Amino acid sequence: MDASRLAVAIACWTLTVTAHAGAYGIGTRPTDAQIAAWNIDVAPDGKALPPGRGTVEQGHAIYDRQCAACHGLDLQGGMGPALAGGVGSLASEKPLKTVGSYWPYATTLFDYIRRTMPLASPQTLSSDELYALVGYVLFRNGIVPAGTTVDAAQVVNVRMPNREGFYLDDRPDTKERPCDEHCLRATKK
Amino acid sequence: MLSRIAGAAGSTLVVGLVGEAAGEPTKTGALAPADPDAFPTVPTWTRQIGAPTGKGYGQPSPHESAVTRRLYPGLTQPITAYSTSPLQDLDGGITPNGLFFERHHAGVPAIDPGKHRLMIHGLVKEPLLLTVDDIRQFPSVSRIHFIECAGNPSFLPPWGKTAAEVAGLVSCAEWTGVSLRTLLEEVGLHPDAKWVIAEGADAAAMTRSIPLEKCLDDTLVVYSQNGERLRPEQGYPLRLVVPGFEGNMNIKWLRRLHVTNAPAYSREETAKYTDLMPDGRARKFSFVMECKSIITQPSGSHQLTRHGAHEIRGIAWSGMGKVERVDVSVDGGATWHKAELQSTVHAKALTAFRAPFPWNGEERVIMSRAIDETGYVQPTLSALEAARGKNSFYHNNAIQPWRIASDGNVTNGRE
Numbered sequence: 001m002d003a004s005r006l007a008v009a010i011a012c013w014t015l016t017v018t019a020h021a022g023a024y025g026i027g028t029r030p031t032d033a034q035i036a037a038w039n040i041d042v043a044p045d046g047k048a049l050p051p052g053r054g055t056v057e058q059g060h061a062i063y064d065r066q067c068a069a070c071h072g073l074d075l076q077g078g079m080g081p082a083l084a085g086g087v088g089s090l091a092s093e094k095p096l097k098t099v100g101s102y103w104p105y106a107t108t109l110f111d112y113i114r115r116t117m118p119l120a121s122p123q124t125l126s127s128d129e130l131y132a133l134v135g136y137v138l139f140r141n142g143i144v145p146a147g148t149t150v151d152a153a154q155v156v157n158v159r160m161p162n163r164e165g166f167y168l169d170d171r172p173d174t175k176e177r178p179c180d181e182h183c184l185r186a187t188k189k
Numbered sequence: 190m191l192s193r194i195a196g197a198a199g200s201t202l203v204v205g206l207v208g209e210a211a212g213e214p215t216k217t218g219a220l221a222p223a224d225p226d227a228f229p230t231v232p233t234w235t236r237q238i239g240a241p242t243g244k245g246y247g248q249p250s251p252h253e254s255a256v257t258r259r260l261y262p263g264l265t266q267p268i269t270a271y272s273t274s275p276l277q278d279l280d281g282g283i284t285p286n287g288l289f290f291e292r293h294h295a296g297v298p299a300i301d302p303g304k305h306r307l308m309i310h311g312l313v314k315e316p317l318l319l320t321v322d323d324i325r326q327f328p329s330v331s332r333i334h335f336i337e338c339a340g341n342p343s344f345l346p347p348w349g350k351t352a353a354e355v356a357g358l359v360s361c362a363e364w365t366g367v368s369l370r371t372l373l374e375e376v377g378l379h380p381d382a383k384w385v386i387a388e389g390a391d392a393a394a395m396t397r398s399i400p401l402e403k404c405l406d407d408t409l410v411v412y413s414q415n416g417e418r419l420r421p422e423q424g425y426p427l428r429l430v431v432p433g434f435e436g437n438m439n440i441k442w443l444r445r446l447h448v449t450n451a452p453a454y455s456r457e458e459t460a461k462y463t464d465l466m467p468d469g470r471a472r473k474f475s476f477v478m479e480c481k482s483i484i485t486q487p488s489g490s491h492q493l494t495r496h497g498a499h500e501i502r503g504i505a506w507s508g509m510g511k512v513e514r515v516d517v518s519v520d521g522g523a524t525w526h527k528a529e530l531q532s533t534v535h536a537k538a539l540t541a542f543r544a545p546f547p548w549n550g551e552e553r554v555i556m557s558r559a560i561d562e563t564g565y566v567q568p569t570l571s572a573l574e575a576a577r578g579k580n581s582f583y584h585n586n587a588i589q590p591w592r593i594a595s596d597g598n599v600t601n602g603r604e
Contacts, residue, residue, distance in 0.1 A: 022315070022317070022374070022375030022376060022377070023374065023375060024326070024327060024371075024375055026319070026323050026326050026327060026375070027317045027318055027319040027320075027323045027375075028317075028318050029315055029316060029317065029318065030308055030310065030316050030317070030318040034308070034318070035308065035310045035316060038308055038444070038445055039310065039445070039447060040394070041386050041388070041396065041447050041449075041453050041455075042453075043449065043451055043452070043453045043454065044451075044454050045451070079265075079266070090465060090469035090470075090471075091467065091468055091469030093579075093580075095465055095469075095580050097460065097465070099460075102459075102460060102471075103456075103459055103460055104454065104459055105454050105459070107454070108454050108455065108456055108459050108460070111396075111453070111455060111456070112455070112456040112460075115393070115394035115396065116294070116295060116392060116393045116394055119268070119269070119295065119392075122295070122392050122393075122394070123394070165469070165470050165471055166459075166463060166470065166471050166472070166473040167470060167471075167472060167473065168472070168473060168474060169464075169472045169473065169474050169475035169476065169477075170472065171472070171475065171477070171479065171584075172479065172565055173576040173577065174566075174568035174572045174573060174576055176566040176567070176568045176569070176572055177566065178514075178516065178525070178558070178560055178566050179525070180516075180524065180525050181523075181524050181525075182523065182524075183518075183522055183523055183524065183525065184521065184522055184523045185523075
């Protein structure tokens, strides 16, 4: 048997005795249900958003009960960061980075609240509650009106004020030369 | 003989070589007649047998109990918080596991390794579920790398008092695990794959998107640190190590790798870990920790106790590769001299340096400047501020000055 035939034979043998195609054949193949149970990533395309909907008003009630203790009744912050305000402050001496002033995508808000808020009991909110909370936080930032019902399409399509505020890392941005003598004079010039 | 004296913060500090002729009567000297262990009597520990062998997990001497991690000054709670490595008390380029800096966003999870899983899914030919034991079956790799928090420190005062407060969110270890490339080859990548979203199993379900290129280059999935299994605070039982990239991307308690064609724009790569520039726009995906160094001895809160020959010691590192050279200045940056590097310099690892330092009671400002193999030179704070303003918060790799007063007291030289 030549080398390539041997390789094919080994590959076929590996395929028959293991669950997957890899060279080591270690591990098992998760089922689609198992993947779905763990995969909670929501990217800006929103394709992974779950079905559901919630109103700003519902969000207000949930927020006051489950979030306000740490983020403030007016979303002004407390033990947790402020969730509103700061629009127009980014180029100032005291920038305030919040969902409203800084976050480029509302999908991030859904994703983040779902995976880790409230701080002491993460991953307990239902999809409807999450949509309602996203709606309320966006409303308090003046991004959606009071009567809004939020669903997946809203979360994807809402235009965040700072959407265009980011650009790819362009460092290195300092071009220092290693000076050895009289360096303080050199830099003062 | 090494002289130890209580520092300002109450910790015990090694401050330098003390000659026999130092002369001043120390406390120990004054008590000598009553103290059975005082030099030159043969001390108690020589005249009786010591503690038994095999007492389980070894602990540092009780005399070193002041050498600990500390919560960053100003933090009001320990759950979404960070603690610094006591750089001013450490020697060389490897951080002991119990002193490795911490940054957690929702506390340290108590993970049962038997129930932990790593799932790899998304744009792969076959998704894969691995136990910790499974992962240990793959070919292993051991490499030395630093991990540094992106905000080490911020650009704004208060400037820290000690080396830990100035730059203690960096540590270095030898990591053992499997190359992520091996795992990704095992699952087989779809041609559209461009990013890998890594997720932790903690209550923050910490999530970062990592470019596929980096995942196929030198990224590791590790289970051991300095020879032993990861500590819970460092991601037990599995952690991603993304050499040279900001600490937050080195996902601890790693449970999921989601191969995608686009980044997730998770909260930690939008609201956080983006660098706000003076025009109000921000840099995103600013991953690399650029070349940096700091003098750790003598440093803030240390005290020089005699005149004569001393040694400056410190650490240097670069997320771009190897440290090529470190220079030190003892005149506030006017003149610079080459320091000596440790014999083996690893890429993206803490590199110890040392330089002779004669001191005879002059007021001095000492500092170090590192240059990496790409030719990048560690900048001054003013050079960074000229490029980025004062609000970019992350990725501050500025030169750190320490002021030595005529009485030998060392404080932060930043004004």
